[in-house]
Amino acid sequence: MHAVLNREGAATLAHEAMAIVRPLDDDLTEKRTLREAVSVLALAGQHLARGNPGRADELLGESESIAQRLPEQDRTYALKVVVRAQVAAGNAIAGTDPDRVDRVVRKSERLTRSLPDEDREFPLADMARALITTGEALVESDPDRAEGYAREAERIVRQIPERDHALGNIARLQAKLVKRRPAYADHARRTAESITDDLYKSIAVRDLVIALAPADTEQAERIAQNITNVSYRASALTAIAEARL
Helix, strand or coil: CHHHHHHHHHHHHHHHHHHHHCCCCCHHHHHHHHHHHHHHHHHHHHHCCCCCHHHHHHHHHHHHHHHHCCCHHHHHHHHHHHHHHHHHHHHHHCCCCHHHHHHHHHHHHHHHCCCCHHHCHHHHHHHHHHHHHHHHHHCCCCHHHHHHHHHHHHHHHCCCCCCHHHHHHHHHHHHHHHHHCHHHHHHHHHHHHCCCCHHHHHHHHHHHHHHHCCCCHHHHHHHHCCCCCHHHHHHHHHHHHHHCC
16 A cells, blocks of 8 residues: 555656746756656556556556657657556566556557667567466467467567567467467477577477377477477477377
8 A cells, every 4th residue: 555655656746846847947957857757657657557557557648648748869768768667567467457468568569669779679578578478377268369469479579689588488378379279389380490599499399399299299299300409309209208108
């Protein structure tokens, strides 16, 4: 309760500060105050994402609105703050509120497009993480929707230059889907084999083989031959042998 009050108190102070500088003929002070207000409101919205989602949306929306009014250089900095808070809010509710995760990711991706290329990678990776977590929570109850989250996460991750780790996480979700839907194995294999790091790829393919083996040992064995790491290949082949017992 105290934490909620502190966040609301911080937001109130930010509003008061903006009201004070608005009549002043001092552009520098006003820009600095607005930048700080963006940070305070965005952070308050981020931390209210679980406990008071409606208020969180209001504060995050207000922080974006203020950021958009700033001159270009200040606007870029402020929008980075808003995007980080939006994505963190999405991860805070990932796995618990799929519809809201969808909205947060859409909004975050839209804002990320306004950032310089070098500032996009981490927000995109975190958006994918929220989608993966939500997909994993839905594998058993709604595999169709979980598959959609895997697909959307992969689309976002393909925009990132250094994406092997994120692709490994997507492959983990896809392996869980293969347990429910063996026919999904071909798509999961393509994702796993697109990973360039040998270790991440070996883990992803091993997990896929273990998931597929109970349903189709022949296909699982063919896929297992692509595992370059000896230890992970042995683990995959052991799972196939056990499935044949």
